Amino acid sequence: MYVDNAGWTPRRRGAMIFPRLLIRKAVMPSFELRVNGSAQTITVRDANEPLLYVLRNKLRLTGVKFGCGLAQCGACTVLIDGAPARSCTLPVSMAAGRAITTIEGLGSPDKPHPVQAAFIAEQAAQCGYCTNGMVMTAVGLLAAKPNATIDEAKAALAGNLCRCGTHQRILRAVMRAAGRSPA
Ligand code: FES
Numbered sequence: 001m002y003v004d005n006a007g008w009t010p011r012r013r014g015a016m017i018f019p020r021l022l023i024r025k026a027v028m029p030s031f032e033l034r035v036n037g038s039a040q041t042i043t044v045r046d047a048n049e050p051l052l053y054v055l056r057n058k059l060r061l062t063g064v065k066f067g068c069g070l071a072q073c074g075a076c077t078v079l080i081d082g083a084p085a086r087s088c089t090l091p092v093s094m095a096a097g098r099a100i101t102t103i104e105g106l107g108s109p110d111k112p113h114p115v116q117a118a119f120i121a122e123q124a125a126q127c128g129y130c131t132n133g134m135v136m137t138a139v140g141l142l143a144a145k146p147n148a149t150i151d152e153a154k155a156a157l158a159g160n161l162c163r164c165g166t167h168q169r170i171l172r173a174v175m176r177a178a179g180r181s182p183a
């Protein structure tokens with residue numbers, strides 16, 4: 001009979017491992033999420049798992065980006081009940097039962113959201129890595145203040161970083177979406 005270096009047979013080792021796996025699976029928490037208008041039930045290992053990981057890895061909504069993971073850059077911004085939120089530090093448990101909107105839920109290539117259309121018109125992206133956060137933050141701003149001023153746009157976007165230095169075009173796009181003259 002095969003015996004491993006610790007003196008265990010395969011049957012004995014399996015008996016030690018599988019009950020633990022079954023117990024772990026039995027206690028994994030599940031949450032009901034409302035993402036882009038559709039109900040999703042997800043199971044995670046840890047109720048503190050960031051919403052970002054659930055959106056990207058479980059629901060395959062990869063428009064939302066991982067930048068810093070520390071709520072410092074804005075690349076992971078989604079809307080929670082219409083307000084911008086950093087999904088990299090938001091535990092999935094705290095998003096349960098709330099309306100989550102990702103950039104996939106805004107518009108489509110054929111029918112972009114007005115803010116997406118303004119970003120396209122102003123060519124407000126270079127590498128595009130920050131674009132999700134910029135667009136979602138702008139959508140949140142304009143939902144609250146449809147005719148936001150340039151100063152209000154600057155304040156709203158102050159925490160969103162763009163490594164490519166596209167800020168002027170981004171502000172022009174937000175002003176276009178707000179129905180104002182470009183900055
Ligand atoms: S990845 Fe969330 S703020 Fe940077």
Ligand code: FES
Pocket residue numbers: 124125126127128129130131161162163164165166
């Ligand atoms: S366009 Fe590259 S980080 Fe903003």
